[in-house]
Amino acid sequence: MLAVPLIAAQRVSKQFGGPTGVLALDGVTLDIRPGEFVSLLGPSGCGKSTFLRCLAGLEKPTGGALTLAGAPIARPPEQLGIALQRDALLEWLDVLDNVLLPADFGGRVQQKHVDRAMELLRMVGLGEFLHHYPRALSGGMRQRVAICRALLLDPPLLLMDEPFGALDALTRDQLNVDLHRLWLARRMTVVFVTHSIVEALFLSTRVVVFSPRPGRPVDDVVLDLPEHRLLAMRETPEFGVYARRMRAQFEAMGLIHE
């Protein structure tokens, strides 16, 4: 893959609370090319969210250079798709209006936005719930709404911070499948934060493993797995090889003991 990087991080570091504060990121160097689905995999507190927030323009690195399409990220980039662990739905808007929020904030809601929102909701099985308030939905349904909202404007870049972290295992599998389908259809660039090895391998074209705090990439694997992922793929030997490799990383970091 020779394409120019969409995201280029050069020795990015982030220290919270001044020179004596917490060093969350230390010298992250990472290029992400258009169309990649990159998972950032690492233990809790290693700075994955911090890195993602820097990409979203919500946080400024304290050192190094971070660029999006060649330009430094000073504020949230245009046409950014974003989904967080807490779904952050607005309780006072119905499902459809929640999904339309990016269009509303970006200017005006147009008919094409409404059509796109309804199409997305139908694709994730929420076509019947257009006018439900979020409080009437299950955790999995809420997170689906949040993903549709992130995808409304067909963002070329989608940032997701442990979006399925709070869901039960079955719902999580289903949403992995849904997200994979959406990604296959659009091929946007995705940066996906997770601490689940299986989830990272199932979804990604590439997995970057972070060290414990201060976070920095310690492994970077482009996955040689079938393009179209099925849940059963998780039981194949190739998948097992990758999973063992990631687990070995975690063991080497002293995060898992047997």
Added chain:
Amino acid sequence: MSATETRATAARWRSLMLPACGGLAFLVTWDLVVRLLQVPAYLIPAPLAVWTELASFPLWFAQQTLYTAAVALAGFVSAAVLGFLFAVVITESRLLDRLFFPLFVALNSVPKVAIAPLFLIWFGTGSLPKVAISFLVAVFAVVIDSALGLRSVHPDVLDLAKALRGSRLKVLLRVKLFAAMPSIFAGLKVAMSLALVGAIVGEFVSSQNGLGQVILSAQGTFDTARVFAALAILAVLGVAMIGAVDLAERWAMPWQHATVRRVKPARRQAEAAWQAASERGAMR
């Protein structure tokens, strides 16, 4: 009627009947105490005497009530509007918050009753000074609770708004205002009852009209039944005004009790048709 409907109707009945029973018990106790202890009427009149007083001059009492209610309402509305705007200003600008909030708290600590005579000097003896006192008494609750609400937005939601590049005005009108609503209405309920207190205080200081003036002049002639009649009206008025705010709250926040938003049937049908067409398109 289905079982759930029956239960809902029963619950609604109970929510009306129980307070009524409480009120009735209070009246009976009052009557018994007055009779058994033979309390003289100029100290505590029997409930029936109060009722007779009310029934003898219904129109006159209605006029006085209307006057007081109008003053309280004017004080309440001005406190709600200006108090909310001030809360927006101090939550949107740290500088203005630092500049004016301590001053506002300091001014609020001055007893309003002590300021009332000053208002007479400034605004004369019409209804304006009474509205001003009612406003002053009520505004603090609105400011404190609105500011609390406007600051209560979850940080994730604010991050999302920022990442979507929402303008400050949109974030305020689409996010903060709604997140603040439960808190704003809590403040409005307190403000409503305080506005009534303020109106009465204003009338105590100087007035030719209103329930406050009724109480004051009846007290001068030891007409205790009339004092009680005015107090009874005030109690009912207070309940009605709070009830009105309660209703407004339910109307303003449908998402708190409904699971589905009310949408015109035509729109719902159009959307269903669109979805069906899109479904067929996807199959092909």
